[in-house]
Amino acid sequence: MTSAKHATYARRQGLRATTTPEMAARHIHHLRTHGLRDPQIATAAHIGVATIYRIARRHGPITRAVERRILEVPMPADAGIAGCTATVAAVGAARRLQALVVNGYPPAAIALRLGMPRQQLHDLLHGRHRRAAVHTTARVSQLYLEWWDQPAEQHVTGAAAERARTIATAHGWMPAAAWDDIDDPAAEPDLGGAVSRVQAVVEDTAELVLEGLSREGIAARLGIQWDAVRQAHRRAGVPLPAMYD
Known part of the structure; x- marks a missing residue:
């Protein structure tokens, strides 16, 4: 059945051609926490990396075909093994942490929430390690997905949030939206061109x-x-x- 005929059939049956991104976003989150990067997920699902990023942030409805492709991406065979020592590139974790600081989350509050020593968080924030343990990047990704769209003032004082933003500005850290692929080491930040x-x-x-x-x-x-x-x-x-x- 062609896509046009399928859409017609769906309308006649009272089915929606689009759906909310919730289920797909949750599956993307699980794939990420088990070590898959966005380009790998995109390749497996036969869609663009930008689409993966948009769905993960729950920006607007998606077609059911795209949802199906994402949900059909399997977990890695060795995912979830306790004590796994596998590592992945640390750049995505660093950028996510930096984006949280840009949003006003103090490094100390992030470290406390992650149950991570401050020095370890400091090293991640400043990109001092090229690779990090899968379970570490998974924890960072999970916290990022929980906090990225929440005002920092819901978790810390206004003064602490302002200090965090000052720190981010001083280091030139970027908001998450600046990255087309936040996990790609070769990606360059894009703030939308030279505008006032x-x-x-x-x-x-x-x-x-x-x-x-x-x-x-x-x-x-x-x-x-x-x-x-x-x-x-x-x-x-x-x-x-x-x-x-």
Whole structure:
């Protein structure tokens, strides 16, 4: 049956051609925690790496065909073996940790949440190791998926969050959205080209509004106060949605 005929049949049967990314995102998470990188998952599922990243972040609906392809990707044969000493490239873990600091999560709070010695977290953050244990990167990935879209102020004080963002700025760390493939050592960060800070705030705010984030969530993701968001829109002559103004 062709895709067009399949879609027609699905509509007649009352079936939706798209679905939420929840099940696929959970499976991607499990594959990641068992050592698979996004390019490997994408290759196995016959879809692009950018699609894997978007689904993992639960950005919008996906087709049922894509969902099926992802759910059919098997776990590695040796996944989940207790005491596994396998290692993977540490760059993805480092970038995820850095992105959390960019969002306002202090390294000390991250280390505490991971149950990780501060020195070990410090070494990961600063890319001092080329490889890391699978179970370590899995813990980082899991925490990242839990916290990436939550305002840091839900977990730490506002002052601590601001200090964390200052640390991230000083080191030139990037938000997660800057990476097309956060696990690719050869990837270069892309912040959307040379645009003014005001324009960048306005554009990023529009995307975050579509994600349904609150004022506090948007401000936290951008690493600024809400008053600065409002001021950027005034300077750009772009009104905020009524519910956010």
